[in-house]
Amino acid sequence: MTAHSSTINAVIANRRGRTRRYAVVLSVLLVLVVAVFAVTLAVGQSVTPPGDVLRVLLGEEVAGASFSVGQLRLPRAVLSILAGLCFGLGGVAFQVMLRNPLASPDIIGITSGAGAAAVFAIVVLSMSGPIVSVFAIVAGLGVALLVYGLSFRNGVAGTRLILVGIGVSAMLQSVIAYILQSAPAWSLQEAMRWLTGSVNGAKLDQALPLLFALLFFGGVLLSRSRDLEALRLGDDMAAALGTRVSRTRMLVIVAAVGLIASATAATGPIAFVAFLSGPIAGRIVRNDGSLLIPSALTGAVLVLAADYVGQHLLPGRYPVGVVTGALGAPYLIYLIIRVNRIGGSL
Amino acid sequence: MTDHLLVATGLSAGYDDTEILHGLDLTVPPGRITVIVGANACGKSTFLRTLSRLISPSKGQVLLDGKSIHRTPSRDLARTLGLLPQSPIAPEGITVADLVSRGRHPHQSLFSRWTRQDDEAVDSALSATKTFELAERPVDELSGGQRQRVWIAMALAQQTDILLLDEPTTFLDINHxxxxLDLLTDLNRTRGTTVVMVLHDLNLAARYADHLVALAEGRVHVSGTPEAVLTEDTVRHVFGLESRVITDPTSGRPIMLPIGRHRMAASTDTAREPSSKEKNA
Structure with a gap:
């Protein structure tokens, strides 16, 4: 009897340990997001005292700070956070669902599909506002369907889906380049936005549709977080545990594409954020809980920090996507070598 | 322990356009160990997958207590009917205790927290499979036999009255x-769990089964006690192999000895000539 009570106490201690470590990770990431957000608001070309930043945020008119903080830094930081959350969440949902870190939406063409549709809507059809996001979401779903369909043969094999996706992605990239080429009046800055992603010229009213997309699609994803965890054990095991696999997969695809496409319509395809956030979060969280929220927070930190580096810490100014691209490419190479060697999963 | 009744009636199923099961009938005896055997591609895995609703039948149905499992809410079913698939995936670096606790999935929901009952189920699953000492170890560092015990522990934590297993001994050394199989027998004896499994090895199947089912070409060729099922006729029909079936002196169950074209002694007392290697050893 004593043996029994000691073993169950060990089981309880073990479970509480996981819960506690998960809570710590979440808090640290949250603090990190807030800290980087605060720094990007306060420190730019000039340093604004924290008190002034706070007063601007509360809507007061502060001489010398209202413009730089309220008009320049705040919209940029808000858009960075929202886009980072969307990319991080949508990316990890795909990676977990397909049990492969390479199955990220920016690798398998969904981001480029949404980007191509957004460029087409803006440049060719002269559209603007939320309708562009709708365009991007529909195109993103279309590409997801296309990649899925092209790689379907007696069920979808992960590697085939990724290779098909890389091909589709390359095609769509050239579509983006072609549209930008044929629009002579297009500025280099805008072109960079659609090629690598940028939060230059961010406006607060761009943030609102993105916030709605985050709340809606993010909510759908979080409601499926338990089933996503079950899917990590394999489709058969997930079904045996009572998960409806195909329904879960469909909901997750729609929600993740919604997130990725909305963010892409707002900032362009910020390179590799969707791809990097999940694995980074995975290293920190290990198996102590769902990767969804940690990965979303990681995405926010990545975009905020990378934009800050691109603006202030490098010689010359670079859009955020150039910095994240420089981070992501080596990791992609590392991953391909590793997967090739051992056939790993996330 | 309530004895749930799992019945397949007129079951046809397959993949895409290929039908693999052709109108198969089977009643699983409650509280017993049922073992399904048959040649490769005879449909034994497909049958187990259809029994556990991973595949929808094209004709016929699987009934659990008279109700079609394909119409039962997934989570309700997962509290009665457990399945250990052939190749489940352990997330990289996951610990034994963590993996086993995931068996509680169908007993929880998005907003329900862990209960004492959940902890007790995990604890008793770890103890029953003797994996408690491994609780903190990462699953990917374990040996094949240990890993399979951990997966069985996870299925046990699910606390289902019926447990289906698809070739639980593949890739394991004979001692494992x-x-x-001893562990599964313990569970059947102590908890009354109904066990249904596919096994590759006829002799192990005959030794551990209460009820043996031999499939051939997508149908039940014969089913019943191991003595009634494992006969020279069955082996000839199911595997197309000549054999002798004798009684295993240790278990009293039938044991099959294949007859090939070579290495047949003229009579049982003619010993094989030892090779030079063995002489030197």
Whole structure:
């Protein structure tokens, strides 16, 4: 009897340990997001005292700070956070669902599909506002369907889906380049936005549709977080545990594409954020809980920090996507070598 | 322990356009160990997958207590009917205790927290499979036999009255095969769990089964006690192999000895000529 009570106490201690470590990770990431957000608001070309930043945020008119903080830094930081959350969440949902870190939406063409549709809507059809996001979401779903369909043969094999996706992605990239080429009046800055992603010229009213997309699609994803965890054990095991696999997969695809496409319509395809956030979060969280929220927070930190580096810490100014691209490419190479060697999963 | 009744009636199923099961009938005896055997591609895995609703039948149905499992809410079913698939995936670096606790999935929901009952189920699953000492170890560092015990522990934590297993002994060394089958027998004896499994090895199947089912070409060729099922006729029909079936002196169950074209002694007392290597050893 004593043996029994000691073993169950060990089981309880073990479970509480996981819960506690998960809570710590979440808090640290949250603090990190807030800290980087605060720094990007306060420190730019000039340093604004924290008190002034706070007063601007509360809507007061502060001489010398209202413009730089309220008009320049705040919209940029808000858009960075929202886009980072969307990319991080949508990316990890795909990676977990397909049990492969390479199955990220920016690798398998969904981001480029949404980007191509957004460029087409803006440049060719002269559209603007939320309708562009709708365009991007529909195109993103279309590409997801296309990649899925092209790689379907007696069920979808992960590697085939990724290779098909890389091909589709390359095609769509050239579509983006072609549209930008044929629009002579297009500025280099805008072109960079659609090629690598940028939060230059961010406006607060761009943030609102993105916030709605985050709340809606993010909510759908979080409601499926338990089933996503079950899917990590394999489709058969997930079904045996009572998960409806195909329904879960469909909901997750729609929600993740919604997130990725909305963010892409707002900032362009910020390179590799969707791809990097999940694995980074995975290293920190290990198996102590769902990767969804940690990965979303990681995405926010990545975009905020990378934009800050691109603006202030490098010689010359670079859009955020150039910095994240420089981070992501080596990791992609590392991953391909590793997967090739051992056939790993996330 | 309530004895749930799992019945397949007129079951046809397959993949895409290929039908693999052709109108198969089977009643699983409650509280017993049922073992399904048959040649490769005879449909034994497909049958187990259809029994556990991973595949929808094209004709016929699987009934659990008279109700079609394909119409039962997934989570309700997962509290009665457990399945250990052939190749489940352990997330990289996951610990034994963590993996086993995931068996509680169908007993929880998005907003329900862990209960004492959940902890007790995990604890008793770890103890029953003797994996408690491994609780903190990462699953990917374990040996094949240990890993299979951990997966069985996870299925146990699910606390289902019926447990289906798809070739639970594949890729295991013979000592680990026996260990896993002994463990499943313990569970059947102590908890009354109904066990249904596919096994590759006829002799192990006959030794551990209460009820043996031999499939051939997508139908039940014969089913019943191991003595009634494992006969020279069955082996000839199911595997197209000549054999002798004798009684295993240790278990009293039938044991099959294949007859090939070579290495047949003229009579049982003619010993094989030892090779030079063995002489030197």
């Amino acid at each position: 095969q026996i260990e896993v």
